Amino acid sequence: MKPDLSVRIGKFDLKNPVMVASGTFGYAEEFAPFIDLKKLGAIVTKTITVSPRLGNLPPRTCETPAGMLNSIGLENPGIDKFIREKLPFLKKLGIPVIVSIASIDDPGEFTVLASHLDKIKEVSALELNISCPNLHKDKLISQDAKDTFELVSLVRKLTQKCLITKLSPNVTSISEIALAAERAGSDAVALINTLGGMSIDIDKRTPKIGSWSAGLSGPAIRPVAVKMIWEAHNKIKIPIIGMGGIMDIQSALEFFIAGASAISVGTANFINPRASIEIISGLKAYMADNNMRDLSGLIGSLRAC
Amino acid sequence: MLPEQIKAKIISNKRFKDNYWHLEFESGLIAGRALPGQFVNIKVSDDVEPLLRRPLSIHGTQSSKVRLFYEVLGMGTRILSNRRPGEFLDVIGPLGNGFSLPGKGHRLGGQAAILVAGGMGGAPLLFLAKKMILSKPLILIGARTKSKVLCAQEFKALGSAVKIATDDGSAGFKGRVTELLSQVLREAKNGGDLSIYACGPRPMLKAVSKIACDNNIDSQLSLEEHMACGIGACLGCVVATKSGYKMVCKDGPVFSGKELTW
Ligand SMILES: Cc1cc2nc3c(=O)[nH]c(=O)nc-3n(C[C@H](O)[C@H](O)[C@H](O)COP(=O)(O)OP(=O)(O)OC[C@H]3O[C@@H](n4cnc5c(N)ncnc54)[C@H](O)[C@@H]3O)c2cc1C
Numbered sequence: 006m007k008p009d010l011s012v013r014i015g016k017f018d019l020k021n022p023v024m025v026a027s028g029t030f031g032y033a034e035e036f037a038p039f040i041d042l043k044k045l046g047a048i049v050t051k052t053i054t055v056s057p058r059l060g061n062l063p064p065r066t067c068e069t070p071a072g073m074l075n076s077i078g079l080e081n082p083g084i085d086k087f088i089r090e091k092l093p094f095l096k097k098l099g100i101p102v103i104v105s106i107a108s109i110d111d112p113g114e115f116t117v118l119a120s121h122l123d124k125i126k127e128v129s130a131l132e133l134n135i136s137c138p139n140l141h142k143d144k145l146i147s148q149d150a151k152d153t154f155e156l157v158s159l160v161r162k163l164t165q166k167c168l169i170t171k172l173s174p175n176v177t178s179i180s181e182i183a184l185a186a187e188r189a190g191s192d193a194v195a196l197i198n199t200l201g202g203m204s205i206d207i208d209k210r211t212p213k214i215g216s217w218s219a220g221l222s223g224p225a226i227r228p229v230a231v232k233m234i235w236e237a238h239n240k241i242k243i244p245i246i247g248m249g250g251i252m253d254i255q256s257a258l259e260f261f262i263a264g265a266s267a268i269s270v271g272t273a274n275f276i277n278p279r280a281s282i283e284i285i286s287g288l289k290a291y292m293a294d295n296n297m298r299d300l301s302g303l304i305g306s307l308r309a310c
Numbered sequence: 311m312l313p314e315q316i317k318a319k320i321i322s323n324k325r326f327k328d329n330y331w332h333l334e335f336e337s338g339l340i341a342g343r344a345l346p347g348q349f350v351n352i353k354v355s356d357d358v359e360p361l362l363r364r365p366l367s368i369h370g371t372q373s374s375k376v377r378l379f380y381e382v383l384g385m386g387t388r389i390l391s392n393r394r395p396g397e398f399l400d401v402i403g404p405l406g407n408g409f410s411l412p413g414k415g416h417r418l419g420g421q422a423a424i425l426v427a428g429g430m431g432g433a434p435l436l437f438l439a440k441k442m443i444l445s446k447p448l449i450l451i452g453a454r455t456k457s458k459v460l461c462a463q464e465f466k467a468l469g470s471a472v473k474i475a476t477d478d479g480s481a482g483f484k485g486r487v488t489e490l491l492s493q494v495l496r497e498a499k500n501g502g503d504l505s506i507y508a509c510g511p512r513p514m515l516k517a518v519s520k521i522a523c524d525n526n527i528d529s530q531l532s533l534e535e536h537m538a539c540g541i542g543a544c545l546g547c548v549v550a551t552k553s554g555y556k557m558v559c560k561d562g563p564v565f566s567g568k569e570l571t572w
């Protein structure tokens with residue numbers, strides 16, 4: 006029996022539930038030498054803003070125990086150049102493209118972003134990044150249920166596209182925020198973005214990252230992510246796209262069992278560019294071994310011990 | 311040329327002296343495509359610690375063999391030094407934009423170019439020197455002290471003249487290699503058609519680029535920055551240039567001295 010890996014996320018179908026996380030896969034062309042991109046369930050682009058952004062002061066990355074810190078600061082070419090120079094390659098792949106978008110100063114920027122992207126048919130969904138820890142704001146939108154509700158409601162009115170809201174783990178109750186996104190009309194939630202973190206060079210007594218604080222990703226954050234997916238799954242009905250330290254099929258399975266309908270491979274792309282493809286074949290094998298015809302028997306299948 | 315991810319068999323991995331090691335692995339593909347200044351990105355173990363790959367310059371190639379020269383500094387390079395011949399290494403490469411070789415007609419008392427190596431800088435520069443077959447470059451090597459002078463014999467074996475500068479004067483010129491560079495240029499006077507190639511610590515590269523600019527000479531500098539992906543995907547390894555931030559892994563690691571704003 007050949008297992009059916011397809012899954013529906015809000016308004017669109019994925020042929021398999023393995024995508025690649027925003028900011029960890031460039032604009033996909035960087036990975037063309039290593040994998041057959043067409044095999045991916047979907048691609049999420051680096052977060053795009055209205056105006057080009059230079060990003061944060063280097064050094065921007067450093068390694069931590071089983072993880073890494075990054076403070077890229079949403080460096081991107083801006084929406085116009087993205088559509089002109091980066092999107093054509095993505096369009097040709099024939100797989101769902103999810104464009105991650107963020108506002109910097111004013112939520113009104115989403116009007117511009119949505120109006121540009123809404124008419125492009127190859128863009129399957131918009132991912133609202135309201136959880137980037139590297140913009141040095143006092144508070145992220147996704148750290149407040151009311152702010153999340155208001156922002157998602159606003160963007161919901163601006164676009165017909167499938168809307169995914171990406172959430173921060175730096176909150177007291179993830180399910181409360183996920184619920185706010187659901188009530189405001191989000192078709193799915195993606196979690197988790199990076200956790201705020203910092204690392205210090207003890208010889209120089211300086212932060213290892215140019216902008217001092219940064220976002221933690223990689224295997225180090227996996228247990229945090231799994232718990233948050235489980236919590237959100239217990240509270241909301243819309244699909245969850247799970248991520249945070251997924252390195253291989255074993256770690257991916259934890260996310261599905263906890264309640265994720267799809268998963269995103271992030272930091273692992275840097276270490277093993279083939280990680281996403283290996284997870285797809287691993288998932289096929291796992292489903293076949295466990296006599297699963299489709300993903301419904303896997304997603305949220307967590308039992309008491 | 312496009313990079314690939316391969317499992318490469320380790321042919322040899324030997325301590326050269328102190329904490330300095332040579333590693334050779336088998337890859338016809340990388341050996342065939344590699345250009346001086348390019349690097350490979352290595353997953354030193356299957357573990358999640360250290361998590362990221364470690365970038366190392368291509369030190370040389372011979373038929374289907376790729377040679378690396380590395381210093382054991384921390385966990386990643388220590389684990390690498392424990393890897394044994396016959397084992398397989400997960401390698402991505404060749405990566406980055408290497409040096410551009412000088413054309414014919416370069417002259418400085420017979421020298422087409424000056425190569426300035428600080429610390430481990432000899433790692434990529436020896437490969438470059440091997441490819442400079444039209445005329446042998448002059449090599450300047452800088453180190454804190456005599457025992458830290460690297461690659462001098464190898465450069466000499468290629469037929470190049472080698473000048474050494476040590477901070478403590480234990481070998482060669484006493485002072486910085488950049489002071490030696492200024493002296494060499496003063497004595498040569500006819501810098502016009504010359505290129506300078508350098509790899510070493512950031513402050514050295516900055517000084518080299520200034521000297522080159524002051525003398526109206528082109529310089530090509532190989533930079534290091536912390537890398538998460540090595541393939542231009544994370545935007546982590548940026549350096550400031552006149553046209554904004556550029557990625558060391560993809561736009562570099564070699565940059566023109568004129569381009570950088572430091
Ligand atoms: C393009 C490039 C070419 C290089 N070529 C050589 C070479 O030929 N020979 C050589 O000995 N060294 C080379 N280096 C430096 C080498 O990558 C580091 O020394 C090595 O990664 C140290 O790892 P570690 O785990 O042993 O030490 P750590 O304790 O992790 O780090 C020691 C130092 O290396 C830096 N470093 C660690 N991980 C990375 C990384 N993923 N990317 C960049 N820097 C890192 C750290 O910031 C720190 O300054 C090169 C670096 C770059 C960027």
Ligand SMILES: Cc1cc2nc3c(=O)[nH]c(=O)nc-3n(C[C@H](O)[C@H](O)[C@H](O)COP(=O)(O)O)c2cc1C
Binds near residue numbers: 273
């Ligand atoms: C270098 C880097 C850049 C990132 N850039 C973005 C971004 O632009 N937008 C975004 O929503 N998330 C960004 N993220 C977060 C990832 O998409 C992901 O949520 C997070 O890294 C957790 O997954 P992981 O542990 O598998 O990497 C970035 C992560 C890293 C490591």
Ligand code: FES
Binds near residue numbers: 537538547548558
């Ligand atoms: S290391 Fe990721 S872009 Fe250079």
